[in-house]
Amino acid sequence: MKTLITCTVNGAEHTLLIDTRDTLLDLLRERLGLTGCKEGCGNGNCGTCTVLVDGAATNACLMLALEAPGRDIVTIEGVSLQGKLHPIQRALVEHGGTQCGFCTPGIVLSAKALLDNNPSPTTAEVRHAIAGNICRCTGYDKIVDAIVGAAATLQAGGR
Amino acid sequence: MKEFAYACPTTIGEAVAALQADGARALAGGTDLIPQMREGRRQVACVVDLKRIPELASISPLADGGLVLGAAASATQVARHASVAAAYPAVAQSARLIGSLQVQNRASLGGNICNAAPSADAVPALICHQARARIVGPAGQRDEPLETFIRAPGKTSLGPGELLVSIMLAPVPPRSAATYLRFTPRREMDIAVAGACALISLDAQGRIAAARVVLASVGPTPVRAASAERHLLGERPAHELFACAGQRAADDARPISDTRGSADYRRSLVAVLTARALAECCTAPSIQQAKP
Numbered sequence: 001m002k003t004l005i006t007c008t009v010n011g012a013e014h015t016l017l018i019d020t021r022d023t024l025l026d027l028l029r030e031r032l033g034l035t036g037c038k039e040g041c042g043n044g045n046c047g048t049c050t051v052l053v054d055g056a057a058t059n060a061c062l063m064l065a066l067e068a069p070g071r072d073i074v075t076i077e078g079v080s081l082q083g084k085l086h087p088i089q090r091a092l093v094e095h096g097g098t099q100c101g102f103c104t105p106g107i108v109l110s111a112k113a114l115l116d117n118n119p120s121p122t123t124a125e126v127r128h129a130i131a132g133n134i135c136r137c138t139g140y141d142k143i144v145d146a147i148v149g150a151a152a153t154l155q156a157g158g159r
Numbered sequence: 160m161k162e163f164a165y166a167c168p169t170t171i172g173e174a175v176a177a178l179q180a181d182g183a184r185a186l187a188g189g190t191d192l193i194p195q196m197r198e199g200r201r202q203v204a205c206v207v208d209l210k211r212i213p214e215l216a217s218i219s220p221l222a223d224g225g226l227v228l229g230a231a232a233s234a235t236q237v238a239r240h241a242s243v244a245a246a247y248p249a250v251a252q253s254a255r256l257i258g259s260l261q262v263q264n265r266a267s268l269g270g271n272i273c274n275a276a277p278s279a280d281a282v283p284a285l286i287c288h289q290a291r292a293r294i295v296g297p298a299g300q301r302d303e304p305l306e307t308f309i310r311a312p313g314k315t316s317l318g319p320g321e322l323l324v325s326i327m328l329a330p331v332p333p334r335s336a337a338t339y340l341r342f343t344p345r346r347e348m349d350i351a352v353a354g355a356c357a358l359i360s361l362d363a364q365g366r367i368a369a370a371r372v373v374l375a376s377v378g379p380t381p382v383r384a385a386s387a388e389r390h391l392l393g394e395r396p397a398h399e400l401f402a403c404a405g406q407r408a409a410d411d412a413r414p415i416s417d418t419r420g421s422a423d424y425r426r427s428l429v430a431v432l433t434a435r436a437l438a439e440c441c442t443a444p445s446i447q448q449a450k451p
Contacts, residue, residue: 001162021160023193043194044262045348056235056264062190063265066165067208110260131347132259 007068010078018065025049025060036076036105047133050106057113076105088150097146099137106133111147164205177207179320187231187267224330230269230323249284249337256280269323275309282381283356283373284339289329296321309380335360336443338436342428351376352420355432361449367391377412384411405434
């Protein structure tokens with residue numbers, strides 16, 4: 001069954017025809033073409049589909065598109081500012097905190113949810129914040145270093 | 160996923176009415192229901208979304224000094240609520256253990272209860288605080304202790320068309336503390352091999368006047384360790400006493416052997432976790448100040 005919904009993604013309001021069975025992940029990828037949001041496990045274990053819903057890190061695969069109206073949704077495509085990388089993204093590049101990159105969008109959004117609420121987290125808090133984002137390429141050290149580095153940049157007023 | 164109807168009620172009355180339909184199922188966080196539907200493990204004809212019912216997402220004080228938690232309140236909301244953190248820290252602590260932060264931001268307290276998993280992290284602390292479940296259905300409203308509400312793995316006492324609307328916690332007596340500890344091979348994103356929540360209240364002389372020990376993952380439902388509780392009553396807090404209570408709790412446990420651990424291993428864990436949880440209770444200022 002198709003239905004029309006209105007939702008806010010990356011600051012823009014969209015009115016979309018969705019299948020009632022769509023998850024938020026389907027809505028983002030298939031209806032809006034925002035393919036930065038990835039499907040890994042499809043059941044909330046891997047975190048590659050992490051987006052922000054009203055500022056909170058959320059697995060897009062665990063939310064129905066029908067639940068989106070009235071929510072403010074931010075994807076990786078909405079994180080960079082006028083084509084300029086967000087300090088979290090830049091720090092991941094500079095620290096080599098990426099390999100294949102599949103988990104990176106989710107990690108960026110989990111890190112953003114953390115730093116928006118806790119501007120100077122401890123390493124343990126960073127590790128806790130990304131515990132729901134699985135990276136299978138590498139260890140997490142460079143990712144953690146990058147997030148700690150981004151926090152320092154943001155604290156210093158850098159963008 | 161099969162086609163389903165979607166209802167988005169804004170009152171409890173509307174939600175209960177919508178749940179009378181054949182194959183209707185309540186949706187709160189969706190962290191269990193949505194994968195079950197996608198993987199075809201559960202057929203749902205009508206999804207009744209509870210998240211637009213303000214009462215179900217609220218946390219507020221009760222007249223008797225207790226606290227009422229709306230069944231659709233998220234784990235994050237429970238963990239961060241000032242009154243929960245202040246008076247029921249073990250409840251806040253256990254809400255922080257459910258899945259990842261992404262899951263905690265969505266998963267509801269009511270969902271963790273109604274899934275009735277023996278490993279449900281939120282439940283032992285709630286039972287320690289004598290939680291009562293408020294249920295609304297076609298025949299009206301009823302209250303039941305959470306301890307009996309959970310019947311078997313995946314089974315609660317919810318009848319057809321009934322909805323768990325809230326959890327009511329008893330007021331916390333003075334000189335009390337509670338702690339939930341669990342054992343998982345990984346630090347995060349794991350399911351308890353065994354868990355233990357302990358609550359103790361001291362009398363004015365520093366003796367244990369009330370004790371509750373509730374275990375996770377060592378029986379078909381959360382297990383009340385009654386003989387451990389009896390062992391503690393009337394005694395002064397001490398490490399030997401806690402070690403003994405841990406042994407009793409291990410006897411009270413009814414674990415099975417499965418991929419996460421053998422029954423014997425789980426009993427050993429229960430002894431250790433119970434003793435540690437009791438010892439940790441004693442580090443709380445409320446207990447420290449009460450000890451003679």
